[in-house]
Amino acid sequence: MNVGTFPEYRPRRLRGSAALRALVRENELNARQLILPLFVRGGKKVRKPIGSMPGCFQLSVDEFLKECADAKAAGVNAVLLFGIPDTKDEKASGAYAKNGIVQKAVRAVKKEIPDLLVVTDVCLCEYMSHGHCGLVHQHSGGATVKNDPTLKLLARAAASHAEAGADIVAPSDMMDGRVRAIRTELDARGFDQVPIMSYAVKFASAFYGPFREAAESAPKFGDRRSYQMDAANGNEAMREAALDVAEGADILMVKPALAYLDLIYRVKSEFGYPTAAYAVSAEYSMIKAATEKGWIDEKAIVLESHLAMRRAGADIIITYWAREIARWLRG
Ligand code: PBG
Secondary structure: OOOOOOOOOOHHHHHOOHHHHHHOOOOOOOHHHEEEEEEEEOOOOOEEEOOOOOOOEEEEHHHHHHHHHHHHHHOOOEEEEEEEOOOOEOOOHHHHOOOOHHHHHHHHHHHHOOOOEEEEEEOOHHHEOOOOOOEEEEEOOEEEEEHHHHHHHHHHHHHHHHHHOOOEEEEOOOOOOHHHHHHHHHHHOOOOOOOEEEEEEEEOOHHHHHHHHHOOOOOOOOOOOOOOEOOOOOHHHHHHHHHHHHHOOOEEEEEOOHHHHHHHHHHHHHHOOOEEEEEOHHHHHHHHHHHHOOOOOHHHHHHHHHHHHHHHOOOEEEEOOHHHHHHHHHO
16 A cells, blocks of 8 residues: 555544444444354253353253343344254264254244244264264274264264255364265255355464353363364365365355454455454453453443454354344344
């Protein structure tokens, strides 16, 4: 940018009044772009607080429906579902069971609130006894997550969500080739109109800590570094996103959000696809904790940080504050 030609130019001329600032504002938050993540579990009238995420709960389906209605009333048009099954096993049966917890919740909400967009997280970790996102092969040298055999299960899970009525499926497992496997299965079963929002750029991140309490999905051994990305790598993130585009992803997600704004920017600039940012659990917990201590102004901090995600290029923001933001925006 050459600023030498107009040495007398003063940006503050555009900041004189609220109306002037509004006139030249480049980005804004909008409730229609927000997705609220919710955790569903079995039982009735269950509303189990998640200790590290004040204001978030594990909800039985009846309570989940109330939460959806409340979100809709606030102006939020989309929810993202995570399931906490009653039992877990070594092949994640609960992830693709016709009567699995997510499948039940999706059927219920599509019946009660048909115009609420329902996105389902497609992963196996919540349903695996060992907590990994794929099938695990135990051997003398330790344990390895088996990529290719996992694809079939992910595709089955995605198709069962679509069958229950999910509007969008969102694979978060980070196995290679899963977008293609899911697209193929959805198309074969007549769900060619169901889009895939791919967790394209998902880092192995400490920012998921509180979520693992929420979803009861912490790995029992090892970590997720063999399938999630290294925080040091930006170019690799672009290769991951390119693969998902080639395999048929419709929406690309970057996760976490605040520490990875550079990648939201690069993914949006490079591919021009609808781009989602996921403001993950620890991003939520940190602000909540500082708010509880009276150290920060929650509303101002949340609006500013989510606006930064928009400025970086996010079209869609998945956030545990979706409802509050929608209400704040209405004033
Ligand atoms: C499942 C999944 C995770 C999150 C979303 N889907 C956890 C993980 O990968 O360990 C994290 C969301 C959050 O922290 O809010 N694979």
